[in-house]
Amino acid sequence: MTPLPITFERLRKTYGDYTALDDVSLRIEPGEFLTLLGPSGSGKTTLLMALAGFIRPEAGTIMIGERDVTRLPPNKRDIGIVFQNYALFPHMSVRANVEYPLKLRGVREAEARKRAMAALERVKLGAFAERDIAALSGGQRQRVALARAIVYEPRVMLMDEPLSALDKNLREHMQFEIRRLHDDLGITTIYVTHDQREALTMSDRIAVMEAGRIRQIDTPQEIYHRPRTAFVAEFMGEANILPAEAAGAASQGQLVIRAEHLHLGEVDGETDAVVLSGHVAALAFRGENWLVQLALASGQEVMLSIPSSRAEGCENLRAGDAITAHAARQHVHHLLEAGTDA
Numbered sequence: 001m002t003p004l005p006i007t008f009e010r011l012r013k014t015y016g017d018y019t020a021l022d023d024v025s026l027r028i029e030p031g032e033f034l035t036l037l038g039p040s041g042s043g044k045t046t047l048l049m050a051l052a053g054f055i056r057p058e059a060g061t062i063m064i065g066e067r068d069v070t071r072l073p074p075n076k077r078d079i080g081i082v083f084q085n086y087a088l089f090p091h092m093s094v095r096a097n098v099e100y101p102l103k104l105r106g107v108r109e110a111e112a113r114k115r116a117m118a119a120l121e122r123v124k125l126g127a128f129a130e131r132d133i134a135a136l137s138g139g140q141r142q143r144v145a146l147a148r149a150i151v152y153e154p155r156v157m158l159m160d161e162p163l164s165a166l167d168k169n170l171r172e173h174m175q176f177e178i179r180r181l182h183d184d185l186g187i188t189t190i191y192v193t194h195d196q197r198e199a200l201t202m203s204d205r206i207a208v209m210e211a212g213r214i215r216q217i218d219t220p221q222e223i224y225h226r227p228r229t230a231f232v233a234e235f236m237g238e239a240n241i242l243p244a245e246a247a248g249a250a251s252q253g254q255l256v257i258r259a260e261h262l263h264l265g266e267v268d269g270e271t272d273a274v275v276l277s278g279h280v281a282a283l284a285f286r287g288e289n290w291l292v293q294l295a296l297a298s299g300q301e302v303m304l305s306i307p308s309s310r311a312e313g314c315e316n317l318r319a320g321d322a323i324t325a326h327a328a329r330q331h332v333h334h335l336l337e338a339g340t341d342a
């Protein structure tokens with residue numbers, strides 16, 4: 001089946017005088033894996049639920065392919081959904097849970113069974129079909145929820161924080177599995193998370209939301225290396241935001257330098273670099289890297305992240321030591337003026 005594009009046009013949703021979606025416009029390409037990323041309360045779930053049909057917007061339109069679905073009930077939208085809490089029926093077997101959406105759609109017993117088993121095979125749970133849900137681990141339950149969402153072959157998949165109940169290792173493993181499933185099925189996926197690393201790992205593009213608006217929508221690399229605003233820069237990872245003049249730039253405005261792009265020590269004369277000097281305010285060893293907090297003469301503190309593999313000298317640093325750090329000019333990025341939108 002060919003995947004479908006999704007278009008939101010000036011979508012608006014308010015709760016009393018609170019604006020949860022503030023004229024959101026967005027096009028998701030056919031077959032794209034798009035992540036809605038943002039802090040709690042930014043409107044991610046509201047946007048997803050409006051697409052699923054569980055929330056009715058006050059204004060705007062939602063199109064799936066050529067179809068205007070804004071006023072269609074959820075079961076007419078051809079969408080698979082996976083939630084954080086799995087929403088499985090605990091008293092039914094794994095197979096019965098996966099057959100359930102097919103039975104709702106009037107698919108006959110033998111056919112439902114065949115398709116449920118195929119979906120379970122896809123998520124590597126074929127051998128668990130007759131088990132009770134209660135006898136599964138968190139990761140296995142999440143796979144059942146995935147199987148149930150794909151069993152009727154929807155062309156659009158929505159996932160709202162599906163991995164947040166899992167521990168870190170399983171979560172990272174499932175990020176790859178979900179992405180592979182998306183690629184194999186050739187569907188359009190919208191994924192909600194507030195975890196920036198998860199968004200970077202899985203997505204074709206990321207839409208960063210804040211206060212009911214999309215602040216930036218871009219590929220993971222673009223959004224990480226070239227954030228448009230301080231909010232996006234800080235939300236996407238450790239970001240040092242400096243006034244342009246602090247970094248010796250002639251221009252006005254603000255700069256962002258990622259912690260891992262700052263290196264300890266002087267720069268050789270050949271390199272065009274921004275140089276920052278001050279003293280060590282604090283430092284910490286974190287296994288894969290060292291974090292060094294550098295206090296500038298202005299009082300501002302900047303963070304350096306130095307990989308353990310090339311952290312010679314970090315062991316000998318002490319709070320109060322005078323240090324110099326530098327970043328190559330290509331890693332110094334100008335932000336748009338504050339308040340300018342994506």
Ligand SMILES: Nc1ncnc2c1ncn2[C@@H]1O[C@H](COP(=O)(O)OP(=O)(O)OP(=O)(O)O)[C@@H](O)[C@H]1O
Nearest residue numbers: 015018020038039040041042043044045046047194
């Ligand atoms: N039924 C409701 N009544 C009133 N306010 C609501 C309702 N549902 C959501 N809101 C508010 O709308 C805003 C957006 O909520 P939404 O659930 O979309 O945020 P979110 O980005 O998904 O957050 P989280 O990461 O915490 O799930 C929040 O401030 C929330 O309190």
